Amino acid sequence: MSAAEAPVIEAGGLTKRYGRFTAVDGIDLAVNKGEVFGLLGPNGSGKTTTILLLLGLTEPSAGTIRVLGLDPLRKPLSVKRRVGYLPDQIGFYDHLSAEENLAYSARLAGLASAEANRRISDALARVRLSDVRGKRVATYSRGMRQRLGLAEVLAKGSEIAILDEPTSGLDPQSTQELLELIRELAADGVTIVLSSHLLAMMQSLCDRVALFSRGRIGLIGKVADLTADVLGGTHVVEVEADGIDLAAVLKDAPHIAAVTPLRAGRWRVDADADVRADIAHRTVQAGGALSGMTIRQSSLDEVYARFFEGEDHDQAA
Amino acid sequence: MTRQREGSPFAGLSTVALKEAADHMNSARIHLVMLLVILTAIGSVYAAIGQIKATIGEDQFLFLRLFTTAQQPLPSFVSFLGFLIPLVAIALGFDAINGEYSRRTLSRVLSQPIYRDALLTGKFLGGLIVIAICLLTLWLLVTGLGILSLGLPPGGEEIARGLAFLFASFVYAGVWLAVAMAFSTLVKSPATSALCALTLWLVFTVFWPMLTPLVAGAVAPVDLLDPMTAVHQIAVQQGLARISPNVLYGEATLALLNPATRSLGLLFPSQLSGALMGAPLPLSASLALVWPQIAGMIAALIVLFTIAYVSFQRQEIRA
Ligand SMILES: Nc1ncnc2c1ncn2[C@@H]1O[C@H](COP(=O)(O)OP(=O)(O)O)[C@@H](O)[C@H]1O
Numbered sequence A: 001m002s003a004a005e006a007p008v009i010e011a012g013g014l015t016k017r018y019g020r021f022t023a024v025d026g027i028d029l030a031v032n033k034g035e036v037f038g039l040l041g042p043n044g045s046g047k048t049t050t051i052l053l054l055l056g057l058t059e060p061s062a063g064t065i066r067v068l069g070l071d072p073l074r075k076p077l078s079v080k081r082r083v084g085y086l087p088d089q090i091g092f093y094d095h096l097s098a099e100e101n102l103a104y105s106a107r108l109a110g111l112a113s114a115e116a117n118r119r120i121s122d123a124l125a126r127v128r129l130s131d132v133r134g135k136r137v138a139t140y141s142r143g144m145r146q147r148l149g150l151a152e153v154l155a156k157g158s159e160i161a162i163l164d165e166p167t168s169g170l171d172p173q174s175t176q177e178l179l180e181l182i183r184e185l186a187a188d189g190v191t192i193v194l195s196s197h198l199l200a201m202m203q204s205l206c207d208r209v210a211l212f213s214r215g216r217i218g219l220i221g222k223v224a225d226l227t228a229d230v231l232g233g234t235h236v237v238e239v240e241a242d243g244i245d246l247a248a249v250l251k252d253a254p255h256i257a258a259v260t261p262l263r264a265g266r267w268r269v270d271a272d273a274d275v276r277a278d279i280a281h282r283t284v285q286a287g288g289a290l291s292g293m294t295i296r297q298s299s300l301d302e303v304y305a306r307f308f309e310g311e312d313h314d315q316a317a
Numbered sequence B: 001m002t003r004q005r006e007g008s009p010f011a012g013l014s015t016v017a018l019k020e021a022a023d024h025m026n027s028a029r030i031h032l033v034m035l036l037v038i039l040t041a042i043g044s045v046y047a048a049i050g051q052i053k054a055t056i057g058e059d060q061f062l063f064l065r066l067f068t069t070a071q072q073p074l075p076s077f078v079s080f081l082g083f084l085i086p087l088v089a090i091a092l093g094f095d096a097i098n099g100e101y102s103r104r105t106l107s108r109v110l111s112q113p114i115y116r117d118a119l120l121t122g123k124f125l126g127g128l129i130v131i132a133i134c135l136l137t138l139w140l141l142v143t144g145l146g147i148l149s150l151g152l153p154p155g156g157e158e159i160a161r162g163l164a165f166l167f168a169s170f171v172y173a174g175v176w177l178a179v180a181m182a183f184s185t186l187v188k189s190p191a192t193s194a195l196c197a198l199t200l201w202l203v204f205t206v207f208w209p210m211l212t213p214l215v216a217g218a219v220a221p222v223d224l225l226d227p228m229t230a231v232h233q234i235a236v237q238q239g240l241a242r243i244s245p246n247v248l249y250g251e252a253t254l255a256l257l258n259p260a261t262r263s264l265g266l267l268f269p270s271q272l273s274g275a276l277m278g279a280p281l282p283l284s285a286s287l288a289l290v291w292p293q294i295a296g297m298i299a300a301l302i303v304l305f306t307i308a309y310v311s312f313q314r315q316e317i318r319a
């Protein structure tokens, strides 16, 4: 494998125990350069712990980690110099302005002040906080703080940005704004690792995802592959019709993975293509009365629910 | 397993120290405490001046009297300092670490390329910088007031003793800053750590002087037939009292500002043979006398800082 192809983040058998409780249980992970990689799973499934392990901010109980080819425990300063981190529930020094907060981080990162000022101005402009850069952070809304955190990652000029629950607690508009900023960051070639418990929201953003459950990664891969593997299709069509049995009608139709009755006269069809025309045609041919049909992309929530079916997802520790 | 750490543990130290110092200098909390200190200082020195003016010409160390003279109902400047310095230090340090947790800034700061060492030490240094500035200002203020009101400049030895006193005060403040910072790492909530530090302060300023004779009496009872038991009891009591940094500081200032002080413990007649009662000791002798006290305070400071350090290194970054 050539150097250019080597993953920028690699974890093998990574385990973190807090006393008896295992928060991260032997996960294997590889993130490639320039990827947007999602760590997805419900609260308490070990995403934040994984992130802290990757950054060397907590020590693993077992397993190996390589970030940009370095061990974050042995070379913490080199790793932290090149990796930006947006913690969940981010906090700033409220009595300082946005600019002063970023200037402090930049000094800690060892940037010369002229260079730091330039980068901070650019970063604040990109997250659209230039107008309020001199205001105390105490006056900032949740969305503005989150954007300020992203500005810090930008100003650091990181090769990898690790974002923990970047959209949690934001209103829909701020969420869209933030996702847009993350897309721009990815377009610049920055490798992005983000965690979220909102699976469906992240599926359009992530190149690949790892689905977490109780400290383990259950599934890892491209969203489309996961939906195809677990649900059998990338599209879900809901059909309302009378006078037929849809499962029998669609028995040998192409592209269709599963037909599940929901209630009388209503079915869910999993397919790997848009099969609405075919369904309508076959329904009418079989003498049924089609009264409604909707299509949507299969969501990761369904993948998650199907894959971890039967497991108890209450993970209060 | 020994692990060679990469780079300097103190990368970012000066950045943290300067930011902390600047934060303190701008904080209303510190302004309030400093105002209190300066007002009481001026009050006590002003009162002392009135007293001293009556005895001008009789005293070789007139300037040092500014610090030690008490005029009823006000205590002397040094007593005030012994009482108030811990308060300033606690105000500077009680939320040093747990404040970072409760503001949720810790993980963001530690994701920058620095070690925890730099954060903790930087905060300690930042506090020390502020303390040094405050004490120096106070010292200059008192000296200036003295020159203006007494109309004569301090002598060389008085300045030297004054500086030694300044240093002792600085170390004493350092001990209490270390106390406050240790509580800020051991206790999760800033309000609780402030209460803990203030409780310790109360114990040492109010209850310790009452407790030590009682405890010494119980531990080393006096046998009326053996006079050495009485000496032993006093030694025990003094040993106990010296656990308190306030006592160490009090003894150090006594010997530095009263050149006539010959001993900080029991004095036997044999030790006084040939001594001129009331004659001042040379500065070097006074310094030798207080050295154990100063060293004791420095040792306490180091132990307390180590406690804070070890507890902080082991802490999970998530509150
Ligand atoms: N310091 C700690 N001590 C004990 N348990 C912890 C500690 N930190 C986290 N945990 C537990 O580890 C589990 C995983 O937490 P976390 O990684 O934060 O999950 P997520 O980020 O996916 O919500 C949780 O059940 C949490 O309660």
Ligand SMILES: [Mg+2]
Pocket: A044, A047, A048, A049, A088, A164, A165
């Ligand atoms: Mg989390």
